[in-house]
Each structure stands twice: as C-alpha cells, then as structure tokens.
Amino acid sequence: MIITRQSSIRLLFSLLAVCVGLSKGLHLLQHASSIPRAHFVIYFPTFFILETLLCVSAWVLLFKCTGLKSILGTAVTVGITFLSYILCASQIGFYLVTGNEIRWDAAKAAGSDPEGVGLLLSGLKSFMGAASLLLTLSWLLKNGVYFVMNHWFSALFSSPSIETADAEGLLPSSPRKASASSPIRLWTIMAAVTVATLRLTRPQVPYNHLSGAIPFTFFQELRASPKQGHKTGEHAFPLAALVGEGHFKVWAPGTSDSKSESRAPPAWSSGHLPPGFERWDERMPIRQTGENDTLGNQTTPSFYSPMDDPLRITNLDQEILEPLARALKDHKVPITHVILVLMESARKDIFPLKAGSHLHEEILSSYNTRNPKVLQGANEKLSSLTPVAEKLTGESGGFMKSQTISRSQATEWENAAAPGMGGINIDGILTGSTLSFKSAVMNYCGTGPLPVDFMVEVKAKNYQPCIMQLFDLFNQLKENSTTNNPRFQRPHGGLESIHDRNWTSVFLQSITGLYDDQDKLNEKMGFQKSICREQIEEDDAKHFHPGMEEINYFGYPEYEVYPYLRDVVNNTIKNNERLFLSHFTSTTHHPWGTPKDYPVEQYFAAGGLMAKHEDMNQYLNAVRYVDTWLGDMMKVLDEFEIANETLVVFVGDHGQAFNEDAPVSGTYENGHISNFRIPLLFRHPLLPKLQITANATSMSVVPTILDLLVNTGSLNEMDSTAALDLMNEYEGQSLIRPYQATHNGRQAWNFGIVNPGGTMLSVGSAAVPYRLILPLNEDFEYVFSNLDTDPNELTPLRGWSLDELITSVQRVHGDKAGTWLADAEKVGKYWVEEQKRRWNYQ
Numbered sequence: 001m002i003i004t005r006q007s008s009i010r011l012l013f014s015l016l017a018v019c020v021g022l023s024k025g026l027h028l029l030q031h032a033s034s035i036p037r038a039h040f041v042i043y044f045p046t047f048f049i050l051e052t053l054l055c056v057s058a059w060v061l062l063f064k065c066t067g068l069k070s071i072l073g074t075a076v077t078v079g080i081t082f083l084s085y086i087l088c089a090s091q092i093g094f095y096l097v098t099g100n101e102i103r104w105d106a107a108k109a110a111g112s113d114p115e116g117v118g119l120l121l122s123g124l125k126s127f128m129g130a131a132s133l134l135l136t137l138s139w140l141l142k143n144g145v146y147f148v149m150n151h152w153f154s155a156l157f158s159s160p161s162i163e164t165a166d167a168e169g170l171l172p173s174s175p176r177k178a179s180a181s182s183p184i185r186l187w188t189i190m191a192a193v194t195v196a197t198l199r200l201t202r203p204q205v206p207y208n209h210l211s212g213a214i215p216f217t218f219f220q221e222l223r224a225s226p227k228q229g230h231k232t233g234e235h236a237f238p239l240a241a242l243v244g245e246g247h248f249k250v251w252a253p254g255t256s257d258s259k260s261e262s263r264a265p266p267a268w269s270s271g272h273l274p275p276g277f278e279r280w281d282e283r284m285p286i287r288q289t290g291e292n293d294t295l296g297n298q299t300t301p302s303f304y305s306p307m308d309d310p311l312r313i314t315n316l317d318q319e320i321l322e323p324l325a326r327a328l329k330d331h332k333v334p335i336t337h338v339i340l341v342l343m344e345s346a347r348k349d350i351f352p353l354k355a356g357s358h359l360h361e362e363i364l365s366s367y368n369t370r371n372p373k374v375l376q377g378a379n380e381k382l383s384s385l386t387p388v389a390e391k392l393t394g395e396s397g398g399f400m401k402s403q404t405i406s407r408s409q410a411t412e413w414e415n416a417a418a419p420g421m422g423g424i425n426i427d428g429i430l431t432g433s434t435l436s437f438k439s440a441v442m443n444y445c446g447t448g449p450l451p452v453d454f455m456v457e458v459k460a461k462n463y464q465p466c467i468m469q470l471f472d473l474f475n476q477l478k479e480n481s482t483t484n485n486p487r488f489q490r491p492h493g494g495l496e497s498i499h500d501r502n503w504t505s506v507f508l509q510s511i512t513g514l515y516d517d518q519d520k521l522n523e524k525m526g527f528q529k530s531i532c533r534e535q536i537e538e539d540d541a542k543h544f545h546p547g548m549e550e551i552n553y554f555g556y557p558e559y560e561v562y563p564y565l566r567d568v569v570n571n572t573i574k575n576n577e578r579l580f581l582s583h584f585t586s587t588t589h590h591p592w593g594t595p596k597d598y599p600v601e602q603y604f605a606a607g608g609l610m611a612k613h614e615d616m617n618q619y620l621n622a623v624r625y626v627d628t629w630l631g632d633m634m635k636v637l638d639e640f641e642i643a644n645e646t647l648v649v650f651v652g653d654h655g656q657a658f659n660e661d662a663p664v665s666g667t668y669e670n671g672h673i674s675n676f677r678i679p680l681l682f683r684h685p686l687l688p689k690l691q692i693t694a695n696a697t698s699m700s701v702v703p704t705i706l707d708l709l710v711n712t713g714s715l716n717e718m719d720s721t722a723a724l725d726l727m728n729e730y731e732g733q734s735l736i737r738p739y740q741a742t743h744n745g746r747q748a749w750n751f752g753i754v755n756p757g758g759t760m761l762s763v764g765s766a767a768v769p770y771r772l773i774l775p776l777n778e779d780f781e782y783v784f785s786n787l788d789t790d791p792n793e794l795t796p797l798r799g800w801s802l803d804e805l806i807t808s809v810q811r812v813h814g815d816k817a818g819t820w821l822a823d824a825e826k827v828g829k830y831w832v833e834e835q836k837r838r839w840n841y842q
C-alpha cells in the first residue's frame, strides 16, 4: 500500500509539474517571436519563478510534512494540481482549435451562459485529447521528476535521502548526493540571486504577461473585472489642431446656423416620443421612469452630439451619386418594406467567391499541382458555391460555369431585375465589431459599440435611436398628422398609398435567442416581435414538426423559419402594413454544421493535408447552404409580389479567420483583417446596379437606409422631415453619396472592436491604407499593417511598445505611416474613452 501511495503522490507531483511547465511552454511559444531574441534568452529564467515556487511548495507539502499537516498539505496540493490540470488541458485544447490563448474570464462568461455551454463543449474533443496527453506524460515522467526534485532538495538541505525512495532502489546512493550538496546549494543560491535581480530589473511590458502562470492567472482574471488598461480619465480630442472653431460643427437641426449652440427642438420631437429618443425629450435629463439605463448610478447622463464629435465627417452635403439620382428622377422606386439580412460570419470574399481572390488561390494551392484538369475540376465545384450572391451583388465569380454542375440551377432564385438594375453593392466595408451582437448594435442603431468585454450594451442605454425605434416614431407621428394636418398631405410621387401605413418590426432566426441575452437586446433595440429557436421548437408552435434537426449547438438550420417568414410577409400584406424584417443567418457559425442529408462537397484537395483545411471546407459548405437559402428567401418576396417595393440589405456581422488566413483562427482576440471584411449590399430591383468602393464600416447602414427612404419618396412629409433630421445625428456616412475620406485635415477613422470587446481595438482610416490593432491592456502587442502592400495581412509588424513599432513602421513604410500610427494610437484611446462616456459606462 505504501508503494501505491508513494507512487500516486509522485504522479500527483509530476502532473502538477508537467501541467504548469507545459502551460508556460505553450504561453512562451505563442509570444516568443514578438520579443527580441537576446531579451528572451536573458529573461528566460524569470518566466518560471511562479512555477518553481509552486512546485517547491507542493513538494514541501507532499513530502516534508508529517501527521495532520501532511494530510492537509496533500489535500491542498490535490486541489491545486487538479485545477492546474483542467486549466492546462483547456489551454492546450483551445490552442489546438484556434491557435490562440484562452482567457479564463471569457471562458467563465461563456460557461455561465446556458447557451454558451454548447460553444465550450464544442472543444471537448481537443480538451480530452490534451488531458490524456498530460496524464500520460506525467505518468512517464513521475519517477524522473521525483528523482530530480529529491536529489536537488536533499542536496540543498543536506538531508539524508528519503528512505522509501531508497527502498525502491531508484536513487543513487546517499554519499554521492551528500558530496554534491554544497556546490548545488551554491549554484541554487547564485541562480536565485541572478533570477531575482533580472526579475527586478526587467521591464513590466510584456514580461509580466509572459510570466503569468496557471493557476494564478485563473484567480487573477476571475477576480479582476476585465482589465481595461490605459485609463486616460480626462480626455480631449488628441489632434486639437484640426478642430478649431467651425471645422466640424457643420450641422444643427432646425437651423442653418452652424455655430448655434442652443438647438431648437425639431418639429417632429414635440409629441410623445417612443423609447430611443430620450435626448430629444424636453423633460430630460430629469428621468424618473424607473429604468436604470446606465450601468452605474449616474443621474446626469451624457448624450451624443454630432456637432461636438470631432471624429464625425458628414457627406450629407454631397449630391446623391449621379446614376442613382438619375434613376430616381426617371422612375418611381418604392421602398414599402425593408429587410435587413445580417449574415453570420460572412466574409466579403464569399459574397460571392471570385476567381483569383486570395481565398480562391488558397483553395487551388491545396491541390499542389498545375494540372489544368485537376484545377478545372476544383473550379467547377467552386463555380456553384455562391451563385445567388453573384446575382444579388452583380459581381461575377468569374468561374467557367459547367454544364454538369447544374444540379440546383433549375430551382435557383432568378434575378428578375432588369439588366443594369439591382442596387448598390459596396466593397471595402469593415465590421465595427467581431462580436456578433456588438455588430448587431451598429447595424440596427448606427451606434459604435462599447469597447469593453461582453455584451454590456444589453444593460446600457443606446446612445442613438435604433432603426426599429425610428419606425415606431413614424407610426406615432401618423397618429395625428395625415388626416388633420394639411401640411403633411402633399402627394409625393404617387407613393402616398404606402405613406400612411404603420411599420411593424420582426426579427427572425432559427437558432437560440437567449445566447448573450440577445432576446433582451432585441427588445431594447425596439423589435416588436422576435421569432427564434425558443419560439419554433415548442410543440404548439405553428409550424412545429417532429424531426427538426439541430445542426449546431445553437439550434436549427435557416429553413426551419421559412414558413414563419412566409407568414410574416403574408400578414404584413394582409394588415396593409410596412415591414421591417431582420433575419440573422446562422449556419455559417462555428462549427459550420449542415443538415445530415445535405451533400458536403470537398473543395480543398483530398488526402493527408485535408485535416488542415477541414474547418474552412466545412465553412464553405455552410456558405453554399446559406447562399441557396438566401435565394429562397428572395423567392418569397417574388411570390408575394413585393420584390419591387422591398429594399433588402445584406450585411455581414463579421468575417472569420481560418488557418488559411492567419496564424490564429476565429474572431476571439484576433484582430486579423479577414475577421473584419464584410459584404454590404442595398438590393432593390428598381435601383441601378452600382459597384462602389468605400473604406467605411457598418455604421453606415442606418443612415443609408434613411437616405434611401427619404430620397425615393417612400416617406410622407412629416416622416421625411424627421428622417432627414435624424440622418444627421448618426456618425456613419450615407453610402449613396460620395464617401468623404477626409475633411479639413480630419480623417474618417474606422474603429473595430475585437471579440470579446475590451482587449484590443482595430483602428483604421478611410484616408490611408494603414491599420493598427491597438491593445487595450498590457497583455497584447501593437500590430500594424499596410493593406496596400499586404492586403491579406500576411506580414504585419508587431511591437510590445508603440515607440518600438513606430520605429519599425518608419523603416519599412516611411515617415508618413509612422506619423499616422502615432495619431492612430491617440485617436483610438480617445475613442475608447469617448464611447464609454456616450454609453454612460463607468
């Protein structure tokens, strides 16, 4: 029994040592390349201080205590070892799946959300793999580790070696050890002094982060509220020279006097206003409605003022793009309904996939051949990946269509728009956040999200009215207007039949609506009705049917909401209403599951290397699935004959980085450009087909919809007045007018929050091709890229300090880039503080 006990204690110790050692090894591996090699070598020993102390303490507790202390010590060590084991296995598992570092606070947040557990469990396989590996390794090393530690300890304290060990005959004889004791002790003391000196003299950044050790990091991250470093407190716009009087105060509602400080309340704001319009409410700021709309206890909330926003550049003073203006003069373009399709993980390069794109080349290169037959076969498959996206956007994939692959063509959606018609397709759009629901906030509300971890926005008050709330406002304005007020009765291009109808807003998705409090967010943003997994899977749901197949941990494929979509459209028509429908696609979400009977294509070369491409291949299949679905959605509009009066906005929530794009895959703490490039399309069969490029973000969605509604004459006079007025309140520019990249020396900056929100920020500008990933705490590096010379960010520059990075950027990209980088850092930090102020977040 004694041997068994000894053996299991050795295993225990070995497990602890292996876990903390490997964990640190992996941690260092992920950062090694970012640190000058000499520094890395010099400071190397200081990275292991915590692990050494932990192991020494465990050793003492396990082997040097007797009696009750021994039992207690063993218990404590068992606890710590078990925790370290779990943490290390998670860390390695997470690395294997994403190539990234796990953060315990984020893992906890996902785990405490019932719908997030599925997300965590999706990594179970790699976790188990890592766990078995650790256990095996510990088993193999247990005697070796014991021997080394025992030898060292005995030498250190000149104590006779432990009898039981001798009894097993695993250790060399005692005399040799005793003789070795004094040099070892000397070496140990010297090493300790050296390490301590290095530790005290080394810079904090990045070495403190590098030294982080499990299980300590676990407790630190759980205790601390998400680290939000770089607090500036007092903040003023850093590029003060550019914001002299009159430089940006270009607009004031109800008056043409740009310098007017006191803003007259606009006419539309005189009555009772729906939620979302608090800042026009004259009763503000005395708000006692019971709702705590700020996160803290703030009594005087701060509001957004477009006139005082030095980052805002408007283009509403520009003329509408010429072809569009001409078409609007030519014929009526009714927009009775608006549908906003938020497309999960939709990269710009799959909407549609194009021959010659980086992605296409990656796929072809997996075949490792120039054989035209083989490549032609691959291209034939790819030619039918995104046919609907090709028709919608008017961008040809550029693949030779083959006759044989017309499997689905008979049933494929037919684009009924006349030649040259179809709407405005925009290239160059980046998402404002790679966290889906933060991105949703931008798309529905034209608001920049909060640069803090997780969906804090759910509890905070949005600083802009969301589009659903705008439609509510239009409904309320109609209570009194049309019949009583002759001012608002003027006909407008013969569209008055739709003007008096009320708007209704519906949200539709086939997966859970509970993850990350999405249901609460939807309600807060003003959706009148949401249909999600929870509504459709009830036995008594209208279109419930047995055998509904879940395709991922969040729920069902899009087709499960098809009958509900038809009902919504049918009801809208029956009730003579105007519809704002938003649909969030979901099959393209990790793990990219498709229904069992859906034929999974092999786009990358089969064979040994396939494993490397498995995720991307799965994603492409999901993309094809969703492409067909989007066509079927469009068919519903044709079938109910509302296609000619419906604006359909397609926009990605964020992109998705894969192995093929970047060293780290996924959106989590990954600022890579492939996570940011998204499609944006304003589809209407009676609008001319325009292909424009604008280096903008999804902040432009709401102002562009409003601009289109007003300029197509789809709103009555009162609503138009309100919409014109409100358009000017948003930060984003309208994409049906020439995009203004600069104004009086100021640039149109683009900010993108990196999932989970508070750790890093993407800072770019429409005026230059540069891009900065700004770390928001000391655990991350600065990353700079020049998208002109490196459009796919294959070789970004990195630095732990800004000065260091500026030096290398100047060397590689010139002084102009270096100056921009210095500005970008300041502007990014300003924006972070400014966003917190706007959201009343403390």
Ligand SMILES: *[C@@H]1O[C@H](CO)[C@@H](O)[C@H](O)[C@H]1NC(C)=O
Binding pocket: 270, 271, 272, 476, 477, 478, 479, 480
């Ligand atoms: C409609 O008129 C009533 C009575 O004049 C007024 O109290 C209410 O605020 C008005 N509503 C709107 C939206 O103007």
Ligand SMILES: *[C@@H]1O[C@H](CO)[C@@H](O)[C@H](O)[C@H]1NC(C)=O
Binding pocket: 290, 291, 292, 297
């Ligand atoms: C608002 O906050 C106060 C104080 O923090 C609290 O007592 C009250 O219950 C809160 N009200 C709501 C509606 O959450």
Ligand SMILES: *[C@@H]1O[C@H](CO)[C@@H](O)[C@H](O)[C@H]1NC(C)=O
Binding pocket: 296, 297
């Ligand atoms: C909230 O406001 C109340 C009353 O103004 C004050 O007594 C309390 O200390 C405040 N709480 C916080 C957390 O600021």
Ligand SMILES: *[C@@H]1O[C@H](CO)[C@@H](O)[C@H](O)[C@H]1NC(C)=O
Binding pocket: 475, 476, 478, 479, 502
């Ligand atoms: C339109 O909506 C408003 C406010 O929600 C409501 O008062 C009005 O009765 C509605 N009108 C119709 C025709 O349903």
Ligand SMILES: *[C@@H]1O[C@H](CO)[C@@H](O)[C@H](O)[C@H]1NC(C)=O
Binding pocket: 566, 570, 571, 574
């Ligand atoms: C629309 O709804 C009505 C019932 O309200 C139903 O009779 C009709 O079949 C529906 N139309 C379609 C095309 O689904």
Ligand SMILES: *[C@@H]1O[C@H](CO)[C@@H](O)[C@H](O)[C@H]1NC(C)=O
Binding pocket: 418, 641, 642, 643, 644, 685
């Ligand atoms: C839509 O408009 C086009 C072009 O004016 C026309 O050819 C087509 O018939 C219309 N479709 C419907 C369903 O009204």
Ligand SMILES: *[C@@H]1O[C@H](CO)[C@@H](O)[C@H](O)[C@H]1NC(C)=O
Binding pocket: 428, 693, 694, 695, 741, 766, 768, 769, 770, 787, 788
């Ligand atoms: C947008 O950015 C890209 C990449 O930096 C650049 O090549 C392009 O010219 C820019 N487009 C516009 C319209 O500014």
